[in-house]
Structures are given as C-alpha cells and as structure tokens.
Amino acid sequence: MPSKSSSETQMIGVVGMGSFGTAVANMLAEKNPVLVYARKEEVVREINETHTTSGRKVHPDILATFDPEELCRRCNILFFMVPSAAYFEVIRKFAPFLYPYHLIIHGTKGLALNLEEGQTLEKIEKLKREQILTMSEVILQETVAVRVGCLAGPNISTELILGHPAATVIASHYNEVILEGQRLLRSERFQVYGNSDIIGVELSGVLKNIIAIAAGALAGLGLGENAKGLLISRGMVEMVHLSKALGGSVQSVIGLAGVGDLVTTCNSVHSRNFTVGYRLAKGEPLAQILNSMEEVAEGINTIRIVNAFIKTAGLRAPITENLYRVLFEDLQIEEALQFLMKYPFSVDVDFV
Numbered sequence: 414m415p416s417k418s419s420s421e422t423q424m425i426g427v428v429g430m431g432s433f434g435t436a437v438a439n440m441l442a443e444k445n446p447v448l449v450y451a452r453k454e455e456v457v458r459e460i461n462e463t464h465t466t467s468g469r470k471v472h473p474d475i476l477a478t479f480d481p482e483e484l485c486r487r488c489n490i491l492f493f494m495v496p497s498a499a500y501f502e503v504i505r506k507f508a509p510f511l512y513p514y515h516l517i518i519h520g521t522k523g524l525a526l527n528l529e530e531g532q533t534l535e536k537i538e539k540l541k542r543e544q545i546l547t548m549s550e551v552i553l554q555e556t557v558a559v560r561v562g563c564l565a566g567p568n569i570s571t572e573l574i575l576g577h578p579a580a581t582v583i584a585s586h587y588n589e590v591i592l593e594g595q596r597l598l599r600s601e602r603f604q605v606y607g608n609s610d611i612i613g614v615e616l617s618g619v620l621k622n623i624i625a626i627a628a629g630a631l632a633g634l635g636l637g638e639n640a641k642g643l644l645i646s647r648g649m650v651e652m653v654h655l656s657k658a659l660g661g662s663v664q665s666v667i668g669l670a671g672v673g674d675l676v677t678t679c680n681s682v683h684s685r686n687f688t689v690g691y692r693l694a695k696g697e698p699l700a701q702i703l704n705s706m707e708e709v710a711e712g713i714n715t716i717r718i719v720n721a722f723i724k725t726a727g728l729r730a731p732i733t734e735n736l737y738r739v740l741f742e743d744l745q746i747e748e749a750l751q752f753l754m755k756y757p758f759s760v761d762v763d764f765v
C-alpha cells in the first residue's frame with residue numbers, strides 16, 4: 414500500500430462538480446487546497462483556467478483533474494458529490510485507487526439497488542432490505558475503504574454559495590470521520606453536527622425528498638400553509654416508520670438531517686424535488702418536467718424503490734403510496750388529496 418506524507422494529506426478531494434459538489438468544494442477551499450474530479454475535459458479546463466463551472470464561481474484554491482488515480486493519490490480525504498444514479502459507475506471508477514487509509518464522506522440523498530444481472534425493480538416481486546443500498550453501503554461494498562461518512566442536512570446549494578448561515582450533519586460509525594468533517598467544514602457561517610447513526614442520517618436525507626415533491630404539489634395547487642403544516646408533520650411520521658423499517662433511528666429523523674431538511678426542502682423554490690411537485694400540480698406531465706431539468710430530483714427514483722419496499726414489508730405509508738400513484742399510475746393529485754384527507758390517521762405521534 415502506498416504511504417502518504419503528512420503534507421499531502423492536506424489536499425482534499427471532491428468528486429462531482431454539480432451544484433452541491435461546487436458549494437462544498439468552495440467551503441472546503443476556505444481552509445485547505447482542494448482537488449476536484451470532473452469527468453469531462455472541458456469542465457476540468459474551465460475550472461483550471463476560468464475558476465468557474467456552469468456559471469458558478471469556483472474558489473481560486475481549487476484545481477481540477479479528470480484522472481481518478483491522481484485524485485486518490487494526492488488526497489486521503491474524499492467527498493463524493495454525485496447523484497445516486499451514477500454512483501456505482503463512479504465508485505467503480507475510483508475503487509482501484511482507493512486504500513483503507515482513505516476517508517470518504519458522501520453527500521448524496523438517493524438510494525441504489527443491489528440486483529442481479531438482468532433483474533429490474535419492475536420484475537421483482539418482493540424487494541428486500543438487502544437489495545436496497547444507501548450510498549455508504551455502496552462505498553463499503555465496492556471499495557476497501559472503511560472510514561465512511563455522510564453529510565446531510567438543510568443544505569440548498571444556491572444558499573450555501575451565497576454564504577447564508579446553515580448547518581449540516583456528518584454521520585459515521587467512526588468518530589474520526591465526524592471530527593475531520595467538522596474540522597474541514599465548520600466556519601462562522603456553517604455549523605457541523607455529528608451523529609453515529611449513518612444509515613438513519615442517510616435515510617433522512619433520502620426520504621424527505623418524497624415529502625418535498627408532495628409539498629411542491631400542494632404549493633402548485635395553492636392550498637396554503639395549514640395544508641403544508643399537516644403534510645410536514647404527517648410526512649415526518651411516515652419518514653420515521655420508513656426509516657425504522659430500513660434500519661435508521663427515530664432520533665436521526667427528528668434531527669437536523671430529517672426534520673431540519675424536511676422543512677427547508679418543503680419550502681424552497683430552489684429545491685428540485687419541490688419543483689417537480691409544483692410543476693406536476695400545474696399540469697405538466699412528469700416526463701416533460703424531468704426532460705427539462707438539468708439537475709437531478711432524487712425523490713423520483715427514491716419513491717419507486719420505497720414504494721416497492723413498502724409492499725414487501727407490509728407497511729402503510731399513505732403519502733408515499735399515493736404520490737407513487739400520481740407519478741406513475743395516472744392518479745390525479747386532487748384524488749390523492751381526497752384519499753389522504755379521508756385516511757384514518759388517528760394518533761398524532763405514535764413513535765415515542
């Protein structure tokens with residue numbers, strides 16, 4: 414295994430220079446030099462020559478490369494900031510260059526499927542928990558890395574880029590991952606909390622996207638703040654039950670990465686998931702909305718996976734189930750709302 418000198422360890426690696434990757438790379442660059450990986454040569458050139466990418470400013474202490482080996486050789490702390498749909502491809506590209514000394518933190522709020530060749534979600538009768546992977550589980554499965562963490566919280570990238578105050582959670586089984594994340598990212602404008610329940614924190618960030626799509630739909634219909642309060646509180650209860658069934662703790666859902674991010678995403682016109690719901694409610698077909706979006710709305714893939722899991726686990730998750738039918742089975746939003754208003758929820762909080 415190659416050894417590393419202490420001076421080399423100061424350079425921090427970031428994989429993926431989309432909205433969130435750029436925001437995080439810029440924050441990291443306030444304290445350490447940063448090397449970012451982008452797969453396209455023209456993006457690498459743009460970052461190195463103009464210190465911008467896709468119209469966003471890039472900190473002058475950030476260099477770019479399209480060589481995964483260089484990134485892994487020069488950085489022993491890596492932040493992976495790519496959408497879940499690209500995760501297996503990206504992780505497998507980096508896996509040959511990763512060693513157990515690497516420390517990896519990811520910021521992806523999506524799920525992946527661990528299926529056999531030729532299997533698809535549609536073909537599976539019962540989707541088991543072990544066939545669903547959070548991104549930390551993908552990293553652990555595909556690489557020799559051990560010290561893995563996630564970063565999740567109310568972190569709309571457009572606000573981070575403006576330097577507005579915010580906070581996040583770094584979750585890991587390893588305290589040193591949390592401490593490194595805090596050391597690298599904490600600033601006067603950015604607070605970093607720790608949590609040892611990595612699965613619960615990942616699931617919180619993943620599941621709130623479903624509720625955010627529903628919140629966008631309510632806003633698109635102009636149904637007001639009472640309805641939103643109702644959705645957010647019932648959405649939180651649904652997230653708790655789904656997260657518990659998938660291996661997360663109640664505490665993580667009611668913390669910053671759960672309720673904190675839920676409130677933010679359900680209220681932000683900058684949220685891609687909220688925007689999908691809003692445009693659906695205005696009458697646009699889902700395919701048209703997704704085709705016109707350059708950035709990923711993770712909730713769409715998440716709801717397919719979670720809906721399949723709900724059936725296997727025998728759970729009831731009325732918001733998720735009804736939203737799935739709106740998105741994929743032609744149920745009208747108004748009909749879904751009527752169904753939810755008649756649903757016999759009777760206990761307010763049933764998980765403590």
Ligand SMILES: NC(=O)c1ccc[n+]([C@@H]2O[C@H](COP(=O)([O-])OP(=O)(O)OC[C@H]3O[C@@H](n4cnc5c(N)ncnc54)[C@H](O)[C@@H]3O)[C@@H](O)[C@H]2O)c1
Binds near residue numbers: 432496521570707
């Ligand atoms: N944007 C936000 O406000 C925000 C905040 C918190 C978390 N997140 C999460 O971060 C993740 C990324 O979101 P984003 O907003 O940066 O998305 P984005 O669509 O803006 O950017 C995705 C980046 O990944 C890169 N990428 C995609 N496929 C790739 C591949 N096969 N190989 C290499 N690179 C590839 C793209 O080139 C792009 O740079 C998502 O899971 C999202 O939920 C986003």
Ligand SMILES: O=P(O)(O)OC[C@H](O)CO
Binds near residue numbers: 674685711
């Ligand atoms: O734009 P969204 O909907 O992916 O949400 C972004 C972040 O998850 C907010 O914390």
